[in-house]
């Protein structure tokens with residue numbers, strides 16, 4: 001009856017469901033299904049986000065399934081008294097902007113960070129946040145709509161890289177529960193429109209720039225590359241047979257945005273990027289198989305024509321270190 005606690009927590013308040021700032025299908029599916037779940041109990045809510053939606057495939061999902069998130073800037077009436085539920089992110093994360101309301105609840109599948117005193121906290125390890133929210137319907141017996149089931153399945157697919165990354169029993173159980181309740185024609189359309197034409201340029205660059213050093217595949221994308229695409233490129237480099245860790249980075253005004261992927265059970269992407277980024281005065285983290293981080297420009301000598309070498313060397317050092325630790 002854990003969901004009852006959430007209902008009790010938000011009842012009688014103006015409720016906003018806030019995913020991270022650059023919401024992906026998992027974040028938006030979770031927010032959307034949670035909105036419908038609350039609606040079943042006559043609790044109305046609004047989905048809001050502070051950044052922007054970066055990929056056309058995510059916009060297609062919103063259009064197809066009639067999901068209507070609002071940008072924070074479009075919401076004039078939010079006050080400090082309003083209640084916020086964070087989904088697919090936690091308060092204090094670098095990727096979620098503080099908004100005027102009070103964060104009272106959090107539903108997330110990332111490792112717990114910080115000690116923020118949520119009134120309702122559902123932070124569990126799973127391949128997707130969508131699976132956690134699907135569990136609310138499954139466990140409570142609240143009927144799930146076709147659009148909600150389709151959105152959650154799509155969220156599971158994207159976050160688990162087609163059921164191949166970080167999959168837990170809950171993801172598998174929820175897949176089984178959602179599939180017959182979804183619109184599979186819509187799901188297939190969404191799954192087959194992941195790439196955009198403009199993405200091909202970035203894939204071409206990654207292919208041209210890839211450097212493989214001892215099972216670590218590095219690629220630099222020297223033009224603006226959104227986070228979602230950077231992650232896709234990192235997945236792509238990891239799919240090379242000789243690579244068990246991929247590191248793809250792009251230059252932003254303040255520094256390098258880095259995406260790291262590791263094959264299951266071999267290395268920990270989150271720990272690797274955390275150590276590397278922190279050693280450059282930046283930060284990062286994430287799952288064992290999928291993580292991201294930021295390296296400030298000031299700490300890399302970009303004047304050096306071989307500046308990338310500084311990054312690669314540090315990554316290789318940390319990778320060696322963790323390989324040695326796992327042997328011991």
Ligand SMILES: [Mn+2]
Nearest residue numbers: 026088129159
């Ligand atoms: Mn997620």
